[in-house]
Amino acid sequence: MKKYTLLLLALFGIVLITQAQEDKYLWLEEVDGQKALEFVNAQNKTTVEELSAEKDYQDIYDKSLAISNSTDRIAYPSIRGNYVYNFWKDKDHVRGIWRRSSLENYNSGNPLWETLIDIDELSEKDNIKWVYKGSNGLYPYYNRFLVSLSKGGGDAVVVKEFDANKKQFIENGFSIDESKGSARYLDKNTLIVATDFGAGTMTNSGYPKQVKLWKRGTSLKDAQLIYDGESTDAFMTSGYVLRDGNQAYTLIRRSLTTFSGQYMVWINNKMIKLDIPEDVSIKGILINQLIIQLKSDWDVNSKTYKTGVLLSLDFKELLKGNKEIQVIIEPDEFSSISDVSTTKNKMLLNLLTDVTGQLYIYSFTNGKWTNEKVKAPDFGRISIVGIDDNSDQYFFNFMNFITPSTLYSADANKNTLKVYKSLPAFFDASKYEVTQYKAKSKDSTKIPYFMVAAKDMKYDGTNPTLVYAYGGFEISYAPFYAATFGVSWLDKGGVFVLANIRGGGEYGPKWHQDGIKEKRQNVFDDLYAVSEDLINKKITTPRHLGVMGGSNGGLLVGVAFTQRPDLYNAVVSQVPLLDMQRYNKLLAGASWMGEFGNPDIPEEWEYIKKYSPYHNLKKGIEYPEVYFGTSTRDDRVHPGHARKMVAKMNDMGYKTYYYENTEGGHAGSSTNEQSAKSGALTFSYLLMKLK
Known part of the structure; x- marks a missing residue:
């Protein structure tokens, strides 16, 4: 046995020496x-x-x-409950501030901002060069958030629970050490977490392969394991919540390759795998219609649905193993689906045609999809930047190479829009x-x-x-x-x-x-x-x-x-x-x-x-x-x-x-x-x- 071990070590040493000879810059x-x-x-x-x-x-x-620090820049909205949240950097806030204004004041065009976290102050206090990496709130009131902070700007983040009303991190609240991964609220006292849980819990590419349910007041190491992928998985296995009005579904996605994965739904303490192609992209759910885009042809129910098409399936039937499919749109050879979002009652579809954007509103009524075009400007880039879960209000941004960014406030129910603010030239x-x-x-x-x-x-x-x-x-x-x-x-x-x-x-x-x-x-x-x-x-x-x-x-x-x-x-x-x-x-x-x-x-x-x-x-x-x-x-x-x-x-x-x-x-x-x-x-x- 000792001889065998020495032989292995010798061979391993030869491999390392050979590699070093081939690449003298490995250091x-x-x-x-x-x-x-x-x-x-x-x-x-x-x-x-x-x-x-x-x-x-x-x-x-x-x-x-001067451009980056300009106070004339657009404060882009993230609508959460009755507030608009925004992250802002300027000459006085080098690392930035996370702030909010009431939705009412923001809509009036005169937001009254209150600072929630000053990243410069936090960096000085902790003696760490923090970089704000986003937040996820507790539905529906969004009075608590899981705030992600990176040390120096990397993808790995520390997650801390924050009380938005008290404007402070919650002592003994949810906290996750630095790692690549994800964390979302299922309810006030439960998170669905994918992180580095210790030895054997990460993929070869450095991402989590396990998803757990973590209860408040318990140790993260004792969280309930609900899914475990493989170390050879291309990316990570993560959990998140898909909302359809007041209905919430807990989804898990396991990345098999760079562009394919398995989707599962956690219901009543059991996992149901969705019978859909592994390379689809799930875009959302609206009125029980699961919206997906195909990345390859799909043969189902004696019919072939072509690559690139946007479909919807009756979600409750899909959970039973049945496929009731509707075609939403099949782009032509010069078009592609750039973005899909959902408001309370509508679906927004951003279509690229010859690399310029067009925006459409889709309605699902009487079992069918219908659409109408938004009268957005032509020949530029359209980006949906703010969605309200509780209404059909949304914001979108338009720009092109010589037209400054313009933020529009819009109503998907009435199909109306107005300029909210334009960037100066x-x-x-x-x-x-x-x-x-x-x-x-x-x-x-x-x-x-x-x-x-x-x-x-x-x-x-x-x-x-x-x-x-x-x-x-x-x-x-x-x-x-x-x-x-x-x-x-x-x-x-x-x-x-x-x-x-x-x-x-x-x-x-x-x-x-x-x-x-x-x-x-x-x-x-x-x-x-x-x-x-x-x-x-x-x-x-x-x-x-x-x-x-x-x-x-x-x-x-x-x-x-x-x-x-x-x-x-x-x-x-x-x-x-x-x-x-x-x-x-x-x-x-x-x-x-x-x-x-x-x-x-x-x-x-x-x-x-x-x-x-x-x-x-x-x-x-x-x-x-x-x-x-x-x-x-x-x-x-x-x-x-x-x-x-x-x-x-x-x-x-x-x-x-x-x-x-x-x-x-x-x-x-x-x-x-x-x-x-x-x-x-x-x-x-x-x-x-x-x-």
Whole structure:
């Protein structure tokens, strides 16, 4: 037995040595390691010294910070009972305040805010850099909340119970130590909790696999286990409450893969599994109609329901195993369902058609769905931002590239709306125009993209042009008003392009599925097609062309400069994935294998290794001087990706720019000042390289 153990240890040692020989930068994965942080500090110092000396840096910083701190910003509503809740940051509240106003006063246009939690004061008191991460209230009066606080902005949070009337945390109330997970009230004295309960309770990707019912006055370790998933599950198993008027259902979702899972309902101390496809998305419940969207074809009751369709099922019958199905809407090939919400009596559907939003109100009467269109503005992004459980009042936001965000107050029952508040124009948009084009990708697929440029732009190939893209996880990027892009890029003579490449959700589930795993090269080819179309139109040339992306988009642009270094002169890779051989071993990486594939399976590594930026770096290539940005406290995409890429490129003799914020999590920044600094560094780099 001893010999066998020694043999195993020897073999394990060989594995570690081999891995170290293959990757001599593994030490940079030690997030808070002394040597790693010395590397980070040295890179930060060089980058800040060089880019902050650029002539536009201070102007961009000052204007960006003024925009972020402006008191003219819209205070977006979260309606809970008789109050509107809002989180707000400005120059006097660097980390922000969580506050509320009566719904009546908010509706009048003159909210009277009362501060519930001052995050700056709490941070000073606790000597912790707290970042507010949201709250969940106790229905129906919302006088108690479970408040989530992150240390430095990561995804892992501490949960504390808060009394909204007394404006204080409840002594000996519900409290959950730092972990990724979820917690919701079932009633005043019961929570449904998914968290790190100890050894063997988390998935390989660092998320909870157990769901428990926790009674007030008892220890969390003694909470009743009602579901236990597998350590190999892609994401987490979580519990939540689905409300249909006064009726509440306790649901559990177990994530099997990145895009599939099992839904179960906990009723009368027993679990009922819902007989619906594992890749559906549940959108809500209204008048006993469970609303779901299909991500693949569903053959049921001798009928095929197509990918992308929005259906409803009689929920009580579904619990008995019966399927009474109604089609709500079947989007066409140029449309997709962006968002679905429910008020007390209505369903709101936000539809993207050629990447611009349209809003509809759906009613379920006499066993049928009917709809009417909301007279919202055209050619922009619509977002439903505030729903009232107790009425049919709701709020939605509209914006596009040159139209400032406008918040509308609306009534779903009467189908009326009015402007509540508009953001001031932080830059003169009258000088610019927006055009939508379609480029032909390598496989002849038409790829839509938006271009924002000066009306008098010359088509001579000299325009500094920035392409922004994401291309993953079925996330759609519709037109948006970004005042900081206006003052930092457009007003400095730049052209801005938003590329709606495959992998996203702009044209529905198939648009996404055509860009995952072995089809990932389609995503990259789409980006190149848009870039080349801009060159062919004589808008720009590679000398003046840059590309930017974050997270999955950071991977995208990392691939872009390694596959097509001839195409770009500036690359901004933010909080990126780059080492695609080890991504599934770092933090939440294992939860994304449904998107990228499993590099530990030889057949899947075969296609991943063809684009993994970290593995495709070569000496003697004329790469652009890339800017990498990340955060030490990013506990979603490991900062080691960017660190190792920079170290490897520097050792090969390539100049890079690198900035790692010490906090901020995956968002990159925790305060307006941090965000302004990061933006000023980024745009100073782009202007330096592309003008």
